[in-house]
Amino acid sequence: MLKAKEIRELGLEEVRKRIDEEEDQLRRLHFQHAIAQIENPTLLRRKRRLVARLKTILREQENEA
Secondary structure: OOOHHHHHOOOHHHHHHHHHHHHHHHHHHHHHHHHOOOOOOHHHHHHHHHHHHHHHHHHHHHHHO
């Protein structure tokens, strides 16, 4: 799990790439959860919050540039 400080050290393109990867994983988790119970349901919440954190920091960095 990335911390905000670690995310801020990444470049803009790397953050965008990470958002795409995490959203893809989140979609797969939602699909898995719909079909059958997943082992760790809190993983959905963590992924969703990570995507939000990534998007927030991306927006902050874009506004600074």
